[in-house]
Amino acid sequence: MNGLIKHREIRFSRWSPDTMQAHSACHVLHDVEGIHHVQPLESHLLQISYDVSHISLSIIDEVLVELGFHLDNSLLHKLKRALYYYTDETQRANLGLEGACCPDKQMFINRYLRRQHGCRDERPEHWRNYR
Numbered sequence: 269m270n271g272l273i274k275h276r277e278i279r280f281s282r283w284s285p286d287t288m289q290a291h292s293a294c295h296v297l298h299d300v301e302g303i304h305h306v307q308p309l310e311s312h313l314l315q316i317s318y319d320v321s322h323i324s325l326s327i328i329d330e331v332l333v334e335l336g337f338h339l340d341n342s343l344l345h346k347l348k349r350a351l352y353y354y355t356d357e358t359q360r361a362n363l364g365l366e367g368a369c370c371p372d373k374q375m376f377i378n379r380y381l382r383r384q385h386g387c388r389d390e391r392p393e394h395w396r397n398y399r
Contacts, residue, residue, distance in 0.1 A: 276325055278316060280313070284338040302322025303316065303317070312340070325352045
């Protein structure tokens with residue numbers, strides 16, 4: 269069971285408009301099922317521990333990119349990510365988890381709830397239909 273917990277680092281681009289991407293990503297990933305530990309080490313470096321039987325690094329990265337985070341795309345980090353993706357997916361396939369549902373919707377919901385935006389209607393439910 270100990271081999272199912274993976275410890276990785278996610279590097280973000282230094283040239284992003286959000287200079288504290290690691291801290292922002294930490295807030296998004298904090299309550300996701302399968303992620304045991306997430307900690308920003310620097311403004312662009314995130315340390316993460318996750319259970320590969322619940323989620324993989326490729327899923328985490330896909331959701332982060334979908335939410336607008338910018339990963340470091342230098343050649344070295346692309347190669348590392350490709351190796352991690354391959355090992356995670358191989359281990360998931362060996363466990364028979366290749367088609368398992370992933371908690372990406374939960375990440376979107378957490379991001380939506382924490383983000384300040386004008387999409388919330390503060391009126392009570394029974395007042396919302398009146399114009």
